[in-house]
Amino acid sequence: MASLIGEYDCKVDAKGRFMFPIDLRKQLEAVFEKGFVINRNLHQKCLVLYPMNEWEKLNKKLSKLNRLIKANDVFVRRFTGGATDVQADQSGRLLLPKALGDYADIKADLKVLGSNNVIELWDKKLYEDFLNQDVDIEQLAQDVLLQACIDYLNIQPNGVYVDLTFGGGGHSSHILKSLGEKGKLFAFDQDEDAQKNALKDPRFTLIPHNFRYLKNYLRVYGITKVNGILGDLGVSSHQFDDADRGFSLRFDAELDMRMNKKSELSAKTVLNAYTEEQLSKLFREYADLNQAYKLSKLIVKARAEKEIVTTSDLKTAIAPCIPRFEENKYLARVFQALRMEVNQEVEALKECLTQCVDVLDTNGRLVIISYHSIEDRLSKNIMRSGNVEGVEHKDLIYGRGTKVFKLLTSKPVVPGEEEIKINTRARSAKLRAAEKI
Numbered sequence: 001m002a003s004l005i006g007e008y009d010c011k012v013d014a015k016g017r018f019m020f021p022i023d024l025r026k027q028l029e030a031v032f033e034k035g036f037v038i039n040r041n042l043h044q045k046c047l048v049l050y051p052m053n054e055w056e057k058l059n060k061k062l063s064k065l066n067r068l069i070k071a072n073d074v075f076v077r078r079f080t081g082g083a084t085d086v087q088a089d090q091s092g093r094l095l096l097p098k099a100l101g102d103y104a105d106i107k108a109d110l111k112v113l114g115s116n117n118v119i120e121l122w123d124k125k126l127y128e129d130f131l132n133q134d135v136d137i138e139q140l141a142q143d144v145l146l147q148a149c150i151d152y153l154n155i156q157p158n159g160v161y162v163d164l165t166f167g168g169g170g171h172s173s174h175i176l177k178s179l180g181e182k183g184k185l186f187a188f189d190q191d192e193d194a195q196k197n198a199l200k201d202p203r204f205t206l207i208p209h210n211f212r213y214l215k216n217y218l219r220v221y222g223i224t225k226v227n228g229i230l231g232d233l234g235v236s237s238h239q240f241d242d243a244d245r246g247f248s249l250r251f252d253a254e255l256d257m258r259m260n261k262k263s264e265l266s267a268k269t270v271l272n273a274y275t276e277e278q279l280s281k282l283f284r285e286y287a288d289l290n291q292a293y294k295l296s297k298l299i300v301k302a303r304a305e306k307e308i309v310t311t312s313d314l315k316t317a318i319a320p321c322i323p324r325f326e327e328n329k330y331l332a333r334v335f336q337a338l339r340m341e342v343n344q345e346v347e348a349l350k351e352c353l354t355q356c357v358d359v360l361d362t363n364g365r366l367v368i369i370s371y372h373s374i375e376d377r378l379s380k381n382i383m384r385s386g387n388v389e390g391v392e393h394k395d396l397i398y399g400r401g402t403k404v405f406k407l408l409t410s411k412p413v414v415p416g417e418e419e420i421k422i423n424t425r426a427r428s429a430k431l432r433a434a435e436k437i
């Protein structure tokens with residue numbers, strides 16, 4: 001089925017029926033006769049009409065989600081809760097189930113619009129208000145696993161919380177919403193651009209530094225213990241979408257990739273100054289590329305002729321290594337490895353997680369979202385054994401393992417289908433959470 005398009009005004013009659021727009025019906029062709037499932041939209045006050053075949057496809061995907069994971073279970077229940085099947089009558093009218101119509105506040109004037117493979121139904125006035133809203137799409141796309149983070153942080157209204165990775169402030173602003181008047185939130189970000197997003201709230205303090213100095217900077221504010229720490233690691237979409245920062249392979253920009261613009265090491269320096277062995281090691285460790293050796297050789301050969309300065313210089317230099325049809329995937333891994341080296345991400349995370357153990361108060365929560373297997377392993381280690389190496393310490397008398405944390409997630413929580421649809425960055429996200437004993 002081609003993407004459904006068009007906006008149509010319809011009237012809802014006294015029995016709650018509306019005439020399905022002829023033009024939209026033509027776009028649906030034979031599928032129309034099979035009927036629809038009508039459901040709530042979880043993000044907006046509107047309804048979604050799924051042609052039956054689309055609903056079946058979605059259901060198949062939903063049935064693959066592991067419902068032992070709380071976030072998946074809650075999502076499926078909320079998503080499928082109100083779903084009802086509807087069929088057009090002989091005159092081509094569809095009946096809006098009353099409960100769903102009430103949910104979306106649909107009155108007599110209805111807006112029906114094609115939206116990819118589904119149809120949205122809005123109260124006309126609410127739809128107009130929605131269009132006039134000042135929506136920050138980037139901000140929406142940042143809030144990876146937002147509800148799960150807030151749930152796992154188990155925010156105490158008067159507690160002290162830390163957001164290690166402020167970025168666009170999406171997670172921070174939701175933490176503030178759950179905090180009471182006496183609560184406090186300290187947020188770190190080493191990128192000076194993040195200061196533009198600082199939240200104007202007396203309970204909020206932005207610490208514009210690397211989270212590897214967590215303990216020291218908290219001490220500056222007289223804080224020695226906190227009730228919860230959240231980290232949403234990696235790069236923000238603000239950084240990614242700014243061509244000049246050199247994080248993205250979408251732009252032909254200078255290879256920079258520094259989150260802290262004052263730091264000396266850039267991707268350009270790594271590519272032109274590291275030895276072949278150093279390059280090979282970083283590509284093997286961070287990008288898990290079995291051709292790391294060949295890749296480094298090509299870089300060293302290319303830079304002997306001309307310094308590697310831009311994204312396209314790098315792409316040209318390593319072209320013989322890039323698998324056909326998998327260009328973007330391969331390059332994304334090369335870029336990620338460079339970024340991790342430039343920002344010393346693994347070292348910073350190790351230092352920070354180690355300090356989290358001391359900084360968290362008893363019953364304090366640690367919630368980490370990671371996007372790379374090394375980050376995920378470090379988070380798992382700290383939560384399971386209290387150290388980033390994952391070494392279990394036994395108590396001297398009974399030889400039992402001494403635990404620092406109670407695990408709240410035995411397996412990492414991953415985003416639901418809906419979230420991945422609006423935010424491709426969420427695809428590789430893994431959330432782990434634990435409570436300090």
Ligand SMILES: C[S@@+](CC[C@H](N)C(=O)[O-])C[C@H]1O[C@@H](n2cnc3c(N)ncnc32)[C@H](O)[C@@H]1O
Nearest residue numbers: 165167168169170171189190191210211232236
């Ligand atoms: C994925 S984004 C966070 C997005 C944020 N959760 C939101 O809702 O907008 C990661 C942010 O953490 C920052 N960051 C990454 N590593 C850091 C570190 N070691 N110290 C301080 N900030 C860091 C980056 O500059 C980036 O802005």
